[in-house]
Amino acid sequence: MTTTAVTHIASLVTNDPSLGNGTPLGLIQDGAVVIEGDRIVWTGESSKAPDTDNVLDAAGRAVIPGFVDSHSHLVFAGDRTEEFNARMSGQPYRAGGIRTTVAATRAATDEELSANVARYLAEALRQGTTTFETKSGYGLTVEDEARALRIAGRHTDEVTYLGAHIVSPDYADDPAGYVDLVTGPMLEACAPHARWIDVFCEQGAFDGDQARAILTAGRAKGLHPRIHANQLSYGPGVQLAVELDAASADHCTHLTDADVDALGQGSTVATLLPGAEFSTRATWPDARRLLDAGATVALSTDCNPGSSFTSSMPFCVALAVRDMGMTPDEAIWSATAGGAAALRRTDIGRITPGARADLVLLDAPSHVHLAYRPGVPLVSAVWRSGERVV
Ligand code: NIG
Numbered sequence: 095m096t097t098t099a100v101t102h103i104a105s106l107v108t109n110d111p112s113l114g115n116g117t118p119l120g121l122i123q124d125g126a127v128v129i130e131g132d133r134i135v136w137t138g139e140s141s142k143a144p145d146t147d148n149v150l151d152a153a154g155r156a157v158i159p160g161f162v163d164s165h166s167h168l169v170f171a172g173d174r175t176e177e178f179n180a181r182m183s184g185q186p187y188r189a190g191g192i193r194t195t196v197a198a199t200r201a202a203t204d205e206e207l208s209a210n211v212a213r214y215l216a217e218a219l220r221q222g223t224t225t226f227e228t229k230s231g232y233g234l235t236v237e238d239e240a241r242a243l244r245i246a247g248r249h250t251d252e253v254t255y256l257g258a259h260i261v262s263p264d265y266a267d268d269p270a271g272y273v274d275l276v277t278g279p280m281l282e283a284c285a286p287h288a289r290w291i292d293v294f295c296e297q298g299a300f301d302g303d304q305a306r307a308i309l310t311a312g313r314a315k316g317l318h319p320r321i322h323a324n325q326l327s328y329g330p331g332v333q334l335a336v337e338l339d340a341a342s343a344d345h346c347t348h349l350t351d352a353d354v355d356a357l358g359q360g361s362t363v364a365t366l367l368p369g370a371e372f373s374t375r376a377t378w379p380d381a382r383r384l385l386d387a388g389a390t391v392a393l394s395t396d397c398n399p400g401s402s403f404t405s406s407m408p409f410c411v412a413l414a415v416r417d418m419g420m421t422p423d424e425a426i427w428s429a430t431a432g433g434a435a436a437l438r439r440t441d442i443g444r445i446t447p448g449a450r451a452d453l454v455l456l457d458a459p460s461h462v463h464l465a466y467r468p469g470v471p472l473v474s475a476v477w478r479s480g481e482r483v484v
């Protein structure tokens with residue numbers, strides 16, 4: 095098999111603390127990486143790199159693992175420009191806006207929906223995202239949810255069933271009936287097409303008891319839980335996530351001390367989605383508080399047409415550093431290794447032998463520039479599974 099080395103990397107983020115400078119990022123100065131097939135087979139100092147068939151000289155630039163975007167909602171049609179405009183004129187964000195996207199998504203063909211996913215994925219890839227999770231949640235009928243998952247599965251293995259996004263407008267007068275649908279026939283139709291089950295646990299969506307019933311039913315069908323928790327208000331979502339050993343509690347914007355302690359002690363990752371707070375002009379989640387309590391923190395885009403219409407992980411990194419109390423090192427770790435932890439994956443989010451060869455070459459001497467130079471397109475090359483894709 096052909097081997098390729100990327101050499102003279104000014105600053106190489108490996109996310110292996112046993113390498114390089116011994117911090118969680120495992121930074122190697124003047125590093126090199128060797129790729130064979132879809133895997134990384136060697137990581138170390140450039141001067142010690144083995145001979146390979148091909149060599150790419152990074153010439154003083156930085157390399158980081160491909161971003162792992164562990165939370166997005168890409169199977170949708172239409173957009174919500176008017177709602178965004180209204181918000182920027184002072185209106186609050188309301189979960190009810192989801193209904194607008196549900197109507198547009200139901201009306202779209204499979205081809206339109208798949209083309210949309212491909213378009214946002216291409217956008218994300220150009221910005222260094224090599225793994226992404228995506229959800230259903232804009233269908234809210236048995237057929238429309240199952241179709242969203244089938245379409246998502248054409249583009250990624252990390253597919254999440256979110257029939258419990260909001261109570262379907264068809265069940266406006268019978269929320270209990272909708273929970274029965276989500277945990278019954280809809281789950282039956284959706285489980286074969288998903289790895290994860292998610293619920294939006296929030297006032298105006300699903301309460302703690304409903305969320306528990308939904309996640310437990312999903313688990314019985316072999317799906318692993320994750321949860322939209324504590325986004326718009328304080329609530330039971332985070333505690334429920336930890337209780338059920340969910341892979342991730344996402345948003346975590348309104349947390350009590352008990353919520354922070356639970357995340358600090360449990361194995362549930364706290365996934366922060368700064369694009370949502372940015373685009374809804376909401377209070378920032380306090381990453382510092384979570385990190386200081388010992389929680390594992392991931393950063394993701396939450397890309398969706400309502401609360402966070404960005405596919406850019408570099409943008410989220412910059413926001414997390416500027417407004418959420420993270421250092422640049424912490425934000426880069428959370429956007430790569432943190433995302434991998436939120437998906438319970440060990441083969442991605444790090445540049446070490448055996449990992450999938452997902453690398454991003456930056457037009458910058460260090461990863462810190464992703465926060466230091468916000469909005470600048472610094473991604474100059476991307477490899478996914480060993481293949482140069484940008
Ligand atoms: O994660 N909070 C629930 N779901 C999305 C928003 C969906 C929408 O507004 O269309 C979120 O922010």
Ligand code: FE
Nearest residue numbers: 165167322396
């Ligand atoms: Fe979301």
